[in-house]
Amino acid sequence: MKQRTTGRRALALTAATTIALSGLLVAGPAYAEDGAESTPTPSPTATSETNAPVETEAPAVETQDAPPADVVKIAEAADDHGVEFVASGVGADGGKITVISEDGATDDAAVEAFASEADIPTGTVVTVAGTPKAFADGDIVGGQGYLSLDQDDLLYNCSVGFAAWSPQGDPALLSAGHCALDDDNNSMVGTFWSVPSEQPAAGGDDELPATPRVLGTFSFAQFGSTNNAPGSNGDTNATDISVIDVVAGTNPLPFVTDWTTATTAYDSLADSGVSVKAVGAVVPGAVSKSGRTTGFTTGAIDDNDIVDGWLQIEDRWVQGFSSNTEAGPGDSGGAVIQGNTAVGLISGGIEAGPGQEQWTWAASLTTALPKTGGYEVALDLDTPVITSPTDNAEVQPGTAVTGTAPGATEVTVSGFGADQTVDVVDGAFSFVGPVELGAQTITVTARNGLSSSDSTTIDVTVVPAPLVAPVITSPTDRSTVTETVTAVSGTGLPTTTVTVADDQGDVLGTTEVAADGSWTVDGLSFEYGEHSVVVTLTRTIDGEEEVSPEATSLFAVRPVSPAVTSVTNGAEFAHNDGPSGLAGSGIDGATVTVKLNGAEPASANTAALAGAFAAASGTFTATVEDGAWSVDFGAALESGTYTVSATQAIDGVSSAPTDLAFAVLAAPVAGGGGAAPGDGGAAAPGDGGLAVTGADMLVPLSAAAIALALLSGGLLLVFRRRQLIES
Known part of the structure; x- marks a missing residue:
């Protein structure tokens, strides 16, 4: 289905009485026309068509002669000079008066030029403020019937879907796209109100209004795919929606009639029905529709129905959903609603009959609306509720104001300071209240797109809060x-x-x-x-x-800590490849101080190794140039474990240190051989005659290597733990 809203445009018709309504078309495609006989199809997914259009005689409508030539001349002259022509006639003194509006040009030059061309005295031109508008009972609601006029002066019956807003904020109506097109795909030339009590939904006989009254013109219509092409199954552009730009004095309401209050008054259907508070995708369950033929009916979408699919209506494909909700010819374009959520527009289907269950197809509103170029369904938003503070409360400056606004995307806040817009999240809002001392007013209005709610206002008194330390x-x-x-x-x-x-x-x-x-x-x-x-x-x-x-x-x-780039934390070097210096990056001009500490034996068991593995230590400094620094230890470091702490200082202010540890591994140790020369392998006295094998030397050397490895690992572990504690 398709639906859409547009801005108000000039009506193509001048007045209903100037058009000869030669006939009433009572049958036609889909559900657009009254009195159509549906032809059941073999399956609910097949095409559902109605009989061909049948023209019948309509009640005679009095026509009016063409406007007088002098009036036409005045209108043309006004148009030539940018003057807004309003009226022309005879005044109380019998002289002619021409009325123009301040909405057009009113300067002396323009008026004189207009009067000269129109051949009227300048002194007879009267200016009024604005352009006159109809004082009419203009409320119109979803489900209400209307008449559309084709280019051959034939009338069709259709139903209103929903009230809408154009991107410019002008009121409009949504209906079915096929209601805006005749059998040859030509656009209808205008729409008229139909009398509620004369509609079949109210038990009426479809009598035409005695004086047809213009409703508006179709400004957009799509039946099928883009540019009204037939489309195809699965075509996401296929829909059935139209937009009616209503004339001044018409007031579309976010409401769907239940057809229980129909009278001859055009606005009588607004007295009872369902408010439209949201737009959404259809879901399985109960679903209702409102239309001028069968009224307000409720059916269901069950497991055998389509919730998102395509149906071919005549030669056009329409994306939408099915249900068993009662509908018939003339209901086309009518509102389809679940609870207070607008979900679709009646597009077509198969009427119930002997052996045939009702099968109704509606165009999906969520897929049709994006085709309209920015039009949206008008919503009846609930008035927001301010939950805190309460009315007439005393509050401190900046006290939070909280509340709820169901269905709104934002609230506008006024009454104190500059107006502001606050987002509504999960139906709730919060903002900072007034800060000026004294009596203050807080007004909140809920909004969703171009729809707005009634406002809520509370009064508060702002009193000083205790002045505590910042x-x-x-x-x-x-x-x-x-x-x-x-x-x-x-x-x-x-x-x-x-x-x-x-x-x-x-x-x-x-x-x-x-x-x-x-x-x-x-x-x-x-x-x-x-x-x-x-x-x-x-x-x-x-x-x-x-x-x-x-x-x-x-x-x-403090300066940032310097970086050390030549040695990484935990690095190990071969015994003959120990570093002879350190390098890194820092802040230009900073003094880098590097403290190098070698490992020392930690127990008596390794004290004997202190001389063999004496650790180097010292303090070295460098100045950062071009972002780099380096220090020279004077010689490659011997085997052992080392810790480094590097800082950089500017103007005497030192950074936090960069700490790391590394090790230079011990040289590999070869195993011992046989007895010393000349000993002949004999045992020394007191040795119990045991041979000298070299094991006496091998054992202390292995112990030393093991001790060094343990010492190195222990120092690294201790250092890393110290780093974690300090950090």
Whole structure:
């Protein structure tokens, strides 16, 4: 199905009485025309057609002669000179009067030129404010019937789907696309109101109104695919929707009639029915429709129905859904609704009959609306509820205002300060209330697109809150940062004055706390070093100044730690490949200090190894140039484990250290051989005659290697643990 809304445009017809309504078309395609006989199809997915159109005599409508030539001349002259022509006739004194509107040109030159061409005295031209509009009972609702006129002056019956808004915010109506097209795919030339009590849904006989009244013109229609092509099964462009631009004085309502209040008054159907509060995709379950032929009926979408598919109606494909909801010719375009959610427009189907169950197809609203270029269904949004604070409450400045707005995407807030728009999330909203002391008004209006609710208003009295110390959120107390601090921020009592001073009492800057309680004093410059700021709040009530307690933040600005790039933490080097220096990157001009510490034996078992594996240690410095630095240890480091701590300092302010550990592995140890020369392998006295095998030397060497490995791993582990603790 398809549905759409558009902006208001000039009606193609001038007045209903100027057109000869030569006949009433009572049968035709889909469900568009009255009195059609449906032809059941073998399956619910097959094409459902109605009989060919049948022309019958319509009640005679009095026609009017063409407008007088002088009136035509005046209208043409007005158009030539940008003048808005309103009326022309005879005045009380018998002289002619021509009325123009301020909506067009009214300057002397334009009026004189217009009068000259129209051949009327300039003095007989009268100007009125604005363009006259109809004073009419213009409420029209979903499900209401209307008449459409084709180019051969034949009338068709269809039903209104839903009230709508154009992208420009003008009211419009949605209906079926095939209601806007004749059998030859030509556009209808206009639409007229039909009398509610004369519709079959109200038990009427389809009598035409005595004086047909213009409803509007079709500004968009699509039946089938793009440009009204037939489309195909699965074509996501295939739909059945139209838009009627209504004339001035017509008031489409977000409401679907239940047909229980029909009278001769055009707006009588607005007295009873269902409000439209949302637009959505259809779901299985109960579904209702409203149309001028069968009225308000309710059926179901069950397991045998299609919730998203395509049906070929005559030669056009329409994306939509099926149900057993009663509908018939003339209901086309009518509203299909589930609860308060608009889901579709009646498109076609098969009427119930002997051995045939009702099978109704509706165009899906969610797939049809995007074809309309930005038009939307008008919604009856609930009035928002302010849950806190209550009406006439006393509140402190900036107290949060909370509430609910079901169906809305946002609320507009007015009454205090500048108007603001606040998002609605899961049906709820919250915003900062007034901060000015005294009586204040809070007004909230719910909105969804171009639809808006009635407003809710409460009155509150804003009273002073206790003046407590502000909170400093940046830089925080006892913190260390590595970039120049250019601003101090925090929170405090709204509308009070914030003063930021240094520890000597010199004022560094002031500002006012915002309505949400935040404040920032910028334009500051705290460079490398330790600093302190003192912040207070000040307010004046009845001429008396009040100062809050102080808030203080002590913080340090230090250079970033230097990077070491030549050695990675935990690296191991071969015994003959120990590093002879260290290199990295830093801040140009900074002094880098590297402290190198070698490992020392940790127990008596390894004390004997201290001499063999004496660890190197020392302090080395370098200056960063072009972002790089390096230090030279003087020689390659011997086997052992080492820790390095590197810092960089600017103007005497040192960074946090960069710490790492690495090891230079011990040289491999060869095993012992036979007895010493000349010993002949004999045992030394007191050795119990045992042969000398070299094991006496091998054992201490293996122990030394093992001890070194354990020592290296232990130092690395201890160092890494120290790093974690310090960090």
